[in-house]
Structures are given as C-alpha cells and as structure tokens.
Amino acid sequence: MSKPVLTIVLEPTEEKYCMPVDGQQVPVRVWRGSANGSLPIEAYVAAIVPRDPADAERLDRMVPEFMKRTRENFVVADKPKERGH
8 A cells, every 4th residue: 555645835925823832822924835736725834944954044045035034043942853864
C-alpha cells in the first residue's frame, strides 16, 4: 500500500489574526495556496525560520517586505528535535 502524498504550495498574505494556543493569544499570518495543486487551503503561520540558522540571511532576501517587520528578534525557544530527517 502506498503512502498518501500531500504537496502544499502557499503564499503569505498581509492578513494577521490571533489564535489561542495553550491559553495564550498567538499572532499568526494567513497563508493561502493549494494542496496537491487543486484543493484551495489556508494556513495560519506563527513564524517562518530557516532550519539552519546559517541560512537566515538567505531567507531574509526571499520574504516579502511586509513580513520582515514581524521577523525581527524572533527566537525559537525549545524547538522540537528533528525526527527522521
């Protein structure tokens, strides 16, 4: 039996909301796109950070200007360890 494959393509919007997470209000940005090329979806993203901190400057050149303001001084605390990657 083959494993299901989910391919997601997303683009950030300028829309922001707050979502309750563990009793705290967390700011998130709406990203819109598609799953497997045909199913319209939304994602609510709290942060985009490179897996390798050495790639931070490269990522900064890729993100739209409206996102750069929200990324300043962002630190991931207790980032989960990689599983099987």
